[in-house]
Amino acid sequence: MSKILPDWILVISLVCLLAYTTQTTISKGMSQFKKESKYFEDQRKSQLSKAIEDENEMEESKSLLERDQSSSKDNVTQQTIENNTPKREADDSYDNPELCSLMESEKSTPWERVNTISFMVAVVVVLNILKGGGRSAHAAQSPIGIECGSLTYWLITAFMIAFILSISIWMREVLIAKWQLKKRLSYKYFEGDVEWNPMNTIKYPCICFVAGFCAGLFGIGGGIVKGPLMLQMGVHPLVASATVAVMIMYTSVAATTMYVAFGTLTWDYAVFMFILGLVSTVIGQFGVSYLVEKYKRVSLVSLSIGAVVALSTLLMGIQSVFSLTDSSAMNESSTLCGN
Numbered sequence: 001m002s003k004i005l006p007d008w009i010l011v012i013s014l015v016c017l018l019a020y021t022t023q024t025t026i027s028k029g030m031s032q033f034k035k036e037s038k039y040f041e042d043q044r045k046s047q048l049s050k051a052i053e054d055e056n057e058m059e060e061s062k063s064l065l066e067r068d069q070s071s072s073k074d075n076v077t078q079q080t081i082e083n084n085t086p087k088r089e090a091d092d093s094y095d096n097p098e099l100c101s102l103m104e105s106e107k108s109t110p111w112e113r114v115n116t117i118s119f120m121v122a123v124v125v126v127l128n129i130l131k132g133g134g135r136s137a138h139a140a141q142s143p144i145g146i147e148c149g150s151l152t153y154w155l156i157t158a159f160m161i162a163f164i165l166s167i168s169i170w171m172r173e174v175l176i177a178k179w180q181l182k183k184r185l186s187y188k189y190f191e192g193d194v195e196w197n198p199m200n201t202i203k204y205p206c207i208c209f210v211a212g213f214c215a216g217l218f219g220i221g222g223g224i225v226k227g228p229l230m231l232q233m234g235v236h237p238l239v240a241s242a243t244v245a246v247m248i249m250y251t252s253v254a255a256t257t258m259y260v261a262f263g264t265l266t267w268d269y270a271v272f273m274f275i276l277g278l279v280s281t282v283i284g285q286f287g288v289s290y291l292v293e294k295y296k297r298v299s300l301v302s303l304s305i306g307a308v309v310a311l312s313t314l315l316m317g318i319q320s321v322f323s324l325t326d327s328s329a330m331n332e333s334s335t336l337c338g339n
Contacts, residue, residue, distance in 0.1 A: 128254075172201045
């Protein structure tokens, strides 16, 4: 679609998407910021209350010393028993070795899933190269002689879609099986965890499909859409940022091969933007991490994402004005295999 649609349609669509993403992301960041502020305020009040309680306890301890020693000893013994009883009951819940093994596995990187995603993207890249990009002068030609728009071309495209869907269905079964195991073991989810139940294993992949669709259509890498989407899913901002950073590598590689195949990638721009983007990412990552560590506010991650999306919306909005006033852009169109 990015090859066929006129630029002005793509630009306006992107501006609408970014505007919506900006609003939802900043709202989410402000909500997190207010929650953190309330937490810090409650913590400050708690510390003040604790200081008052400590002072009262000191006065009570003086009066306790004046009581009968035997009576005091009995009371202390009884209270010790009462305090220890619930603790033993709480510890009993962690005696299940299967639950302990599950919780231990949650701490490590699931490399089998990483390898699955890597294999899937590698297959997509190879198939894109085999298909070629069309008959235009700048398009990459198929190394095995496949002609753009031919039956073989569309068969490979259909196979690619079926291949991705089959892996998605298989991974859904894996996630549901693990969800059922967690349910059987009464696994307790932490704040920010995604419960991969039958409904979420359909809803969230569909949302990610939208992010991937936007990545291929607009060439934005998917992260600028997937990051805010993950925040709306309730994922912890630091987890969302790290996950998006990894997924961008896969979606960008897959999308870039299509642009290379169609000959629409400008290499001098690409090299410059790659270096600039890499350096900026490193600075931004360490900078935001430092601020989060210093101020103890993970909402800064959400707000920084919202600020970047807002800036993108502004710049793309300006670009859309030029596209709408450019008569040549209004009439510009092309075909999949060449003009």
